[in-house]
Amino acid sequence: MSKKRGLSFEEKRSRMMEIFFETKDVFQLKDLEKIAPKEKGITSMSVKEVLQSLVDDALVDTDRIGTSNYFWAFPSKALHTRNQKLEKLNRQLIEGTERKQNLHQIIEKAKVGRENTENRGTLSKELEGLRRERNQLKTELEKYQECDSEVVEQIRQSNKIAKDAANRWTDNIFTIKSWAKKKFGFEQNQIDKTFGIPEDFDYID
Known part of the structure; x- marks a missing residue:
């Protein structure tokens, strides 16, 4: 039985964007670290790196409110x-x-x-x-x-x-x-x- 291949970095980015587009919601990092592994197969340890790459490419928006950072992305912006x-x-x-x-x-x-x-x-x-x-x-x-x-x-x-x-x-x-x-x-x-x-x-x- 062959070993299951892990997701590439681009696949992780694509699936992370699906979370935003499908829910049209705003998340904190801790929320995505729970949702991404369960719904998209992205390991919780890689969520932060994937999310930061999307922010760097201006595909995901972020803002600090109080002591927390929030992230969101809408299809029209993408x-x-x-x-x-x-x-x-x-x-x-x-x-x-x-x-x-x-x-x-x-x-x-x-x-x-x-x-x-x-x-x-x-x-x-x-x-x-x-x-x-x-x-x-x-x-x-x-x-x-x-x-x-x-x-x-x-x-x-x-x-x-x-x-x-x-x-x-x-x-x-x-x-x-x-x-x-x-x-x-x-x-x-x-x-x-x-x-x-x-x-x-x-x-x-």
């Missing part, structure tokens, strides 16, 4: 917070797409007989940075899949545009490498080293 986060991520994706388009224009100009190796190396590093930023944004988006489907779809479309732009940019790099190899007889590894191109440089899947 939806508003998530929508704000989605709007921020969408803006970042749009900005990233614009930056990739600008880089694409720069590399097109650089192809016309120019051999500014320092500039090309800088552009290659910036492209790698943009790819890492895209992956981080993609991870962030996965946390908000339960939000408005239209907003999420818009962000996914923006993400696709950014990916296509990055692959076009990558294609131009390969074109330049091929041109340099034919014109100057450089070996591929020599070109990579000269222009600061990483060994694992390739298209985004």
